[in-house]
Amino acid sequence: MKNIKIIEVPSEIGAGTRGASLGIEAIKIAALDFMSNFFIHFPCEKIPVENKLLYEPIESPYAKRIKGIVSMYEKVSKAVYDTIKSGFFPVVLSGDHSISGATIAGLKMAKPKSKLGVIWIDAHADLHTPYTTPSGNLHGMPLAISLNEDNEEYAVHELDEETKKHWNYLKNIGKIAPKVLPEDVVYISLRDYEKEEKGLIDKYGMKVISTKEFRTKGAENIVRSLTRYFSDCTDIYVSFDVDSLDSSLTKGTGTPVSNGLREREAEDLISKLMQNRKVCCFEITEVNPTLDKENLMAEIAFNILQRSVNVLMMS
Numbered sequence: 373m374k375n376i377k378i379i380e381v382p383s384e385i386g387a388g389t390r391g392a393s394l395g396i397e398a399i400k401i402a403a404l405d406f407m408s409n410f411f412i413h414f415p416c417e418k419i420p421v422e423n424k425l426l427y428e429p430i431e432s433p434y435a436k437r438i439k440g441i442v443s444m445y446e447k448v449s450k451a452v453y454d455t456i457k458s459g460f461f462p463v464v465l466s467g468d469h470s471i472s473g474a475t476i477a478g479l480k481m482a483k484p485k486s487k488l489g490v491i492w493i494d495a496h497a498d499l500h501t502p503y504t505t506p507s508g509n510l511h512g513m514p515l516a517i518s519l520n521e522d523n524e525e526y527a528v529h530e531l532d533e534e535t536k537k538h539w540n541y542l543k544n545i546g547k548i549a550p551k552v553l554p555e556d557v558v559y560i561s562l563r564d565y566e567k568e569e570k571g572l573i574d575k576y577g578m579k580v581i582s583t584k585e586f587r588t589k590g591a592e593n594i595v596r597s598l599t600r601y602f603s604d605c606t607d608i609y610v611s612f613d614v615d616s617l618d619s620s621l622t623k624g625t626g627t628p629v630s631n632g633l634r635e636r637e638a639e640d641l642i643s644k645l646m647q648n649r650k651v652c653c654f655e656i657t658e659v660n661p662t663l664d665k666e667n668l669m670a671e672i673a674f675n676i677l678q679r680s681v682n683v684l685m686m687s
Contacts, residue, residue, distance in 0.1 A: 374684045377460035378416040379451050383444050385425050385437040386470025386510035387658070393423050393467045395659030398624075398670035399677065405667070410678055415460070419447050421467075432535040434502040441510050442538050445474040445545050452478025452653065454557030461684060463677070464655040468527035468626075469498060472611045473542065475655055479609055481546040483652075489605035490518070490557045491598065491639070491645060494613035495629040497565040497573065502539050504568035511658075515557065516572075517542050520550035525575075526568035526670035554578050558598060558603055558640065560586060561616040564629045583631055591640040599648055603654055607652040612638070614658050614673055624669025625658050635672050639679055646683040654680060 379649050384392040403410045422440035430436050448464075452475050455462040465473050480595040492498070492515065495512060502521050516523065520543045529537070554576030561583045565573075573580065579601065586594055602608055617638055619628035633641070645651060659673050 374461040375459060375678040376414045376463055376681055377455050378414050379462050379464045381448055381466040381471050382419045383421040384467040385422055385440045386467035387626055390685050391660040391662030392601055394661050396465045398661035398667055399674050402667055402671040402674040419451055434505055434508050434529045435510060435535050435539055436508045438538040440574060441470055442541055447544055448474035449478035449545060455483045456482035462653045466657045467657060469510040469613050469657045470510040470514050472655055475515040476518045476551050476609060477545045477663060479653055480548050480551040483607060484548060486606040488552050489602040489608040490552050491610045491637050492557060493560045493616045495564045495632055497562055497569040497614045499569040499572050502531055502535055503529055510635055518551045519554055523568060523572055542554055548549060551635055561633050563631055582635060591644050595644040608650045609653045610651055611655045614669055622669060624660055624664030626660050639676050642676055643679045643683045646680045646687055
């Protein structure tokens with residue numbers, strides 16, 4: 373039986389489209405609409421955010437609002453660290469996906485000896501760096517941060533000293549770098565990425581499970597093969613970006629992509645993953661209700677959250 377603690381991080385300074393900071397409240401509203409008292413059951417910590425930066429001019433075009441991201445990484449990694457140290461299982465609800473790098477940092481700071489496996493359920497690779505980014509948005513960079521990767525082979529930008537300093541700080545936060553090895557990352561439903569990111573995936577032979585492969589083999593078989601794949605990892609972190617779902621379902625996220633998972637597939641996948649005792653943290657991110665009509669995205673996210681936590685509490 374795991375003791376769950378919810379960490380809410382309504383930060384959206386890493387995203388390109390506004391509105392993801394409202395995602396957590398939208399998930400809570402979905403819970404109310406479903407007559408669920410889910411959010412009353414668990415202790416919850418809300419992390420103060422830096423969203424005021426959205427109204428200020430951008431200083432670093434290749435790493436937008438990175439100063440604010442540094443502040444978020446300090447706060448979130450500490451919250452995750454404290455949660456693990458006090459014997460709780462962190463369930464992180466975040467606005468944009470840049471926060472995942474902070475979650476991973478907190479996990480490694482709490483368990484510096486652990487070999488951490490990462491299951492990244494996402495349409496995107498999130499392997500850009502300030503040297504390669506087409507957008508400058510940090511939600512495209514959390515895995516590069518965790519892998520301590522600059523990807524200089526594909527560099528297209530020169531960085532100013534200030535940006536470089538903050539970027540290096542993010543990669544080394546907690547005095548551990550890299551936090552994760554490329555062979556310990558598995559992508560599920562990845563289908564939208566740039567050549568710079570593909571360069572890294574190919575260079576390291578990173579494992580990618582396409583939507584088609586997932587559908588052909590089924591959740592049960594995929595999870596069984598992942599258990600084998602991560603056999604030498606001591607801990608596993610599961611990051612679920614709602615844009616891994618098919619774009620027919622994901623109006624309510626900033627970057628919808630077709631040919632994704634169906635709602636039931638994602639639910640089955642994540643609830644089966646949660647049965648693995650090595651899973652030490654689960655994160656849901658990128659719900660943006662301002663792009664949604666019926667709060668559908670948040671409702672789907674809540675269903676997945678509730679089912680996953682139910683499994684965690686039984687295991």
